[in-house]
Amino acid sequence: MDISRLDIHNSDIPELCKSCEVRHKGMCGALNAMELTFLSKHTRQISQPAGEELVGESTDIDAYDNIIRGVVKLSKTLEDGRQQIVGLQFAPDLVGRLYASESPMTAEAASDVDVCRVPRRILERLIDGNPELRKRLMDQSLRELDEARDWMVTLGRKTAAEKVASLLLLIATHLDPDAEGEKRVFDLPVSRLDIADYLGLTIETVSRQLSKLKGEKVISITANRHIEVLSFTKLRVRAG
Amino acid sequence: MDISRLDIHNSDIPELCKSCEVRHKGMCGALNAMELTFLSKHTRQISQPAGEELVGESTDIDAYDNIIRGVVKLSKTLEDGRQQIVGLQFAPDLVGRLYASESPMTAEAASDVDVCRVPRRILERLIDGNPELRKRLMDQSLRELDEARDWMVTLGRKTAAEKVASLLLLIATHLDPDAEGEKRVFDLPVSRLDIADYLGLTIETVSRQLSKLKGEKVISITANRHIEVLSFTKLRVRAG
């Protein structure tokens, strides 16, 4: 099962997963070309429109999804319907709680999403025999833990204005296809309701804060979702 | 480096770390008897009174601490001094961000704490050669991620009353030395300020909510820190 010995070339990568070869951003959960080749008989590429569920809260996990394109939101819901988004995942993250039989949260396509789906048992077997992949997944988990804890500070201690500015920075950072930078112009991959659910606010407050940032010439907004950051410096100051 | 082959008996465990043999609670980060024996020449038992720092935010990590007794709080601070506690750790958790050279947060003794300190390089080498330990640490990280995300729901979407009830349940669960139960009588291991910083509230609000729970006969409080839960059912209802 140690696939590092296999003589696999990029040309062997099955067509359906060519697009998985997205650029890695430091530590991440993506499967590499060799691993995808190894798994090719088991993987399926799946396209989900925005709003479709990938995994439901408290449902059995029988597959992991390697994100190829788009944004996935992870959320938890209280009995009375209050919802909190507990994470956003971008390509090439791996979606799914490792080593659990039941998902502790819902994973839903925030934007239109393409994923490469791998059956749970198959991936777990691959992990066992592949120390490098295991390390990569450990690193993704630890990075997600760091991000969750950073976000706890935002949720617990920041004002509405700081929360909205923080989210714009987060998205600008993660959507940038290039290494360390931030995207100056981008489309919000999520609705106002999603933003509110991520920040622990209401849609009205989010809307007001975005309007305020627009009025202060920190950002410009067109067509509801299209954002241009006019000053990262001001935005960072406002993010606290 | 595969220590699972070593012929080690419990009687070989160095005296200083005998107490490390606390009961494991399902998945956890504690080192087991064999590992502690292996590490005995490198470990030091350290006692810190409440309030003492184990690791500072943004400082170099040169050791990991295996908690033997007490509660450790993990916190992050904004430039202007606002603080958020992002996790509590109990025996036998391992304190310290794995595979990072710099700590993303402060780790501080919440109560009086005893830890077994292992130099970073030594533990990392042990992990590399010990698949079972690696799995245990992976499980602790994933469990901490689950807990952080659960807490994000509390921070983002619960009322002050629900937050305080949730924290009492969390502490009652973690302080119980027995497997699956909850402790009915216990001492809060943290101050009102710590509770406020964990819940994203002020000490005044925490105090008012505790008084309210006392008035409603859900809990009784004596000597500020000593809590008796009179009705777990009511407490759970109030935790939302």
Added chain:
DNA sequence: GCCATTCCTTGATCAAGATCAAGTGGAATG
């Protein structure tokens, strides 16, 4: 192009929790 629907914005009012300001009580110190 028109309509319906959904998503977003803006305004007015309200309430939860923060802030400001005294207290209270228990433990430690002399």
Added chain:
DNA sequence: CATTCCACTTGATCTTGATCAAGGAATGGC
């Protein structure tokens, strides 16, 4: 035993963000 100190409690008031309500802009179907 008195005193100080610190952690906590309680009350009064204020502010932030929620709620309620209406209207506007984008999107999809026909």
